[in-house]
Amino acid sequence: MRKNRLEAFSDGVLAIIITIMVLEMKVPHGNELAALRPVLPVLISYVLSFIYIGIYWNNHHHLLTAAKGVSAAILWANLHLLFWLSLFPFCTGWMGQNQLAPVPTATYGFVLLMAALAYWLLQRAIILQQGRESLLASAIGSDWKGKVSPALYLVAIPLAFISTWLSNGLYILVAALWFVPDRRIERALEKHGD
Amino acid sequence: MRKNRLEAFSDGVLAIIITIMVLEMKVPHGNELAALRPVLPVLISYVLSFIYIGIYWNNHHHLLTAAKGVSAAILWANLHLLFWLSLFPFCTGWMGQNQLAPVPTATYGFVLLMAALAYWLLQRAIILQQGRESLLASAIGSDWKGKVSPALYLVAIPLAFISTWLSNGLYILVAALWFVPDRRIERALEKHGD
Amino acid sequence: MRKNRLEAFSDGVLAIIITIMVLEMKVPHGNELAALRPVLPVLISYVLSFIYIGIYWNNHHHLLTAAKGVSAAILWANLHLLFWLSLFPFCTGWMGQNQLAPVPTATYGFVLLMAALAYWLLQRAIILQQGRESLLASAIGSDWKGKVSPALYLVAIPLAFISTWLSNGLYILVAALWFVPDRRIERALEKHGD
Amino acid sequence: MRKNRLEAFSDGVLAIIITIMVLEMKVPHGNELAALRPVLPVLISYVLSFIYIGIYWNNHHHLLTAAKGVSAAILWANLHLLFWLSLFPFCTGWMGQNQLAPVPTATYGFVLLMAALAYWLLQRAIILQQGRESLLASAIGSDWKGKVSPALYLVAIPLAFISTWLSNGLYILVAALWFVPDRRIERALEKHGD
Numbered sequence: 001m002r003k004n005r006l007e008a009f010s011d012g013v014l015a016i017i018i019t020i021m022v023l024e025m026k027v028p029h030g031n032e033l034a035a036l037r038p039v040l041p042v043l044i045s046y047v048l049s050f051i052y053i054g055i056y057w058n059n060h061h062h063l064l065t066a067a068k069g070v071s072a073a074i075l076w077a078n079l080h081l082l083f084w085l086s087l088f089p090f091c092t093g094w095m096g097q098n099q100l101a102p103v104p105t106a107t108y109g110f111v112l113l114m115a116a117l118a119y120w121l122l123q124r125a126i127i128l129q130q131g132r133e134s135l136l137a138s139a140i141g142s143d144w145k146g147k148v149s150p151a152l153y154l155v156a157i158p159l160a161f162i163s164t165w166l167s168n169g170l171y172i173l174v175a176a177l178w179f180v181p182d183r184r185i186e187r188a189l190e191k192h193g194d
Numbered sequence: 195m196r197k198n199r200l201e202a203f204s205d206g207v208l209a210i211i212i213t214i215m216v217l218e219m220k221v222p223h224g225n226e227l228a229a230l231r232p233v234l235p236v237l238i239s240y241v242l243s244f245i246y247i248g249i250y251w252n253n254h255h256h257l258l259t260a261a262k263g264v265s266a267a268i269l270w271a272n273l274h275l276l277f278w279l280s281l282f283p284f285c286t287g288w289m290g291q292n293q294l295a296p297v298p299t300a301t302y303g304f305v306l307l308m309a310a311l312a313y314w315l316l317q318r319a320i321i322l323q324q325g326r327e328s329l330l331a332s333a334i335g336s337d338w339k340g341k342v343s344p345a346l347y348l349v350a351i352p353l354a355f356i357s358t359w360l361s362n363g364l365y366i367l368v369a370a371l372w373f374v375p376d377r378r379i380e381r382a383l384e385k386h387g388d
Numbered sequence: 389m390r391k392n393r394l395e396a397f398s399d400g401v402l403a404i405i406i407t408i409m410v411l412e413m414k415v416p417h418g419n420e421l422a423a424l425r426p427v428l429p430v431l432i433s434y435v436l437s438f439i440y441i442g443i444y445w446n447n448h449h450h451l452l453t454a455a456k457g458v459s460a461a462i463l464w465a466n467l468h469l470l471f472w473l474s475l476f477p478f479c480t481g482w483m484g485q486n487q488l489a490p491v492p493t494a495t496y497g498f499v500l501l502m503a504a505l506a507y508w509l510l511q512r513a514i515i516l517q518q519g520r521e522s523l524l525a526s527a528i529g530s531d532w533k534g535k536v537s538p539a540l541y542l543v544a545i546p547l548a549f550i551s552t553w554l555s556n557g558l559y560i561l562v563a564a565l566w567f568v569p570d571r572r573i574e575r576a577l578e579k580h581g582d
Numbered sequence: 583m584r585k586n587r588l589e590a591f592s593d594g595v596l597a598i599i600i601t602i603m604v605l606e607m608k609v610p611h612g613n614e615l616a617a618l619r620p621v622l623p624v625l626i627s628y629v630l631s632f633i634y635i636g637i638y639w640n641n642h643h644h645l646l647t648a649a650k651g652v653s654a655a656i657l658w659a660n661l662h663l664l665f666w667l668s669l670f671p672f673c674t675g676w677m678g679q680n681q682l683a684p685v686p687t688a689t690y691g692f693v694l695l696m697a698a699l700a701y702w703l704l705q706r707a708i709i710l711q712q713g714r715e716s717l718l719a720s721a722i723g724s725d726w727k728g729k730v731s732p733a734l735y736l737v738a739i740p741l742a743f744i745s746t747w748l749s750n751g752l753y754i755l756v757a758a759l760w761f762v763p764d765r766r767i768e769r770a771l772e773k774h775g776d
Contacts, residue, residue: 005643008590013601020210020601061199086604101613182322205393205397205400212401213474218406229491256389404598407598408598419686445591
């Protein structure tokens with residue numbers, strides 16, 4: 001029961017984050033096609049963030065499927081993850097309204113990195129609760145995606161001062177890695193017939 | 195179970211889209227009735243978008259009733275649909291704040307068209323998952339509304355440069371076509387006694 | 389099942405309306421207590437609207453409890469009600485930012501009136517669906533509150549041009565009438581042992 | 583059933599409050615790291631408010647677990663609590679955008695105080711409904727946290743005119759007191775095997 005409410009609350013927050021990001025796309029003053037040009041980078045960063053939140057929403061769901069109940073650690077690890085995700089609209093707007101300038105692009109990468117770490121912490125909290133023979137621990141296995149992603153963000157952040165296109169390329173690459181929903185947890189659950 | 199969460203998340207996003215559109219109706223500075231005049235076209239475009247989101251919410255619900263589970267394709271086809279619908283507040287505000295000027299009206303039609311295609315893709319993804327004897331495929335039949343709507347949008351977009359009233363008339367016509375909730379899927383489900 | 393989703397969607401929209409109204413309370417520029425003075429009328433109109441949405445949320449819940457299923461008429465009557473309620477943030481902001489000036493106060497009353505009519509229409513749609521021996525029809529009985537409220541709004545709207553305090557007094561009076569949750573429907577349901 | 587809807591509605595409102603607060607972090611105009619400096623105090627007050635809403639969400643859930651049904655008093659006590667919590671985005675933004683100036687800091691404390699009183703009122707309303715041998719009453723026991731918190735707010739409000747850092751220190755202290763989820767109610771429920 002408590003898990004259901006945690007899921008519902010998280011779903012609500014994620015649904016709001018993914019939607020209010022669009023408010024950063026300010027209605028342009030002109031009414032010509034040219035008036036849309038400054039909106040374009042905001043739209044591009046919006047698309048990227050939309051996909052990221054979509055991925056987090058999907059994986060978050062899988063992660064909680066594996067959890068049995070909600071400990072204080074899980075509760076706060078979850079809110080901590082939502083906190084970093086809630087900074088997406090701000091970072092998306094800042095990066096987009098500055099034509100993908102270096103500092104906003106690096107800041108965007110920093111928030112991506114923190115969200116990835118928060119996700120990892122939530123994963124840890126659930127495994128800790130399940131104890132030694134954690135189903136989740138065996139399901140995620142070596143978790144190479146979870147290890148490669150922060151590494152790529154760490155490369156992308158300083159890279160923003162050389163080329164923001166390369167940074168954004170790396171952000172897109174990580175999104176592509178996670179694009180296909182992760183079926184590890186589902187499969188492990190099915191095997192246990194639970 | 196997973197379908198429930200997809201529905202709940204989609205409902206949340208649609209509820210937010212339909213409500214934050216009203217934020218584009220900026221509180222006027224004067225306190226006379228005349229101060230409401232520039233708000234009027236925004237209100238009109240808000241009403242149109244409100245009806246469109248209402249229609250999508252209703253049909254989306256029927257569509258998912260027919261789905262058995264959630265594949266990766268359905269998941270992303272659904273997020274893709276939500277993405278285009280999330281651009282409604284922006285387009286509604288742009289069209290309304292420019293007294294239904296040609297380019298914003300055509301842009302609005304473009305987003306309507308993309309949402310219609312996204313809806314069709316989601317329908318495809320569900321049919322694909324159900325395989326050959328898809329209940330949904332037989333329920334929607336020839337799907338004339340689904341074919342006529344994009345065609346009408348395609349006509350309405352260039353028409354905006356001749357008369358924005360004609361374009362908006364076509365947008366209203368399509369909304370009217372879909373206004374009565376679609377009972378095809380319900381009926382097909384009832385027949386199968388499921 | 390369909391009714392559940394209608395309720396959940398309506399709850400979502402009402403939760404968003406009640407919360408985004410607070411966004412009309414713009415953060416003042418000064419940091420002295422005097423800077424809060426222009427916010428005060430916005431806060432007052434926010435409190436009034438908050439109570440109104442609270443009342444609608446509560447009664448809406450009771451009304452739907454009585455409905456058996458969702459017809460097309462109920463669906464659109466419900467969206468129609470949500471539409472008028474969604475204009476509350478705009479009207480609340482306009483009235484509040486203009487120190488309760490006559491035209492914004494009358495406009496606020498007009499939206500209250502339309503919401504009351506929309507609520508009555510929704511009630512009608514549910515009774516119509518239930519047919520002759522409608523449980524809801526007998527539960528609401530003479531519905532004196534439902535008849536007195538629009539009458540009071542109709543008085544309050546022109547009164548705004550004489551004294552906005554009297555209009556607002558009437559708005560508060562109607563809210564007070566409905567403040568105690570309506571137990572008629574609950575009692576009728578209990579009697580039927582359903 | 584009614585309790586479920588009250589919970590769902592409250593969850594929705596809390597999810598929106600916690601998320602729209604981030605809208606007060608206006609995207610800065612510059613694209614240098616220095617442009618983030620004025621955002622910093624807003625971010626800090628956002629973090630504090632995020633934790634507070636997280637704590638309220640968690641405790642609110644526990645409180646309602648103990649309630650049997652929803653009386654009119656509970657309904658309005660709950661909306662009253664949500665009202666004060668809905669003022670968090672405004673106060674957070676005001677405090678943050680003024681570098682934690684005295685009046686905004688004291689106002690923030692006042693809203694914290696009112697929210698604490700509203701929470702206490704909701705607790706009272708539930709105990710009243712349960713009658714003499716209230717499970718909730720025995721679960722919360724002496725409720726020292728519930729008594730100490732308002733006292734600390736009362737100290738922090740005037741203190742803001744001496745040092746806003748001390749006030750904010752007290753706000754953080756209260757948050758720390760409540761950080762660990764309250765297990766009293768859970769334990770009492772478990773004992774009763776309910």
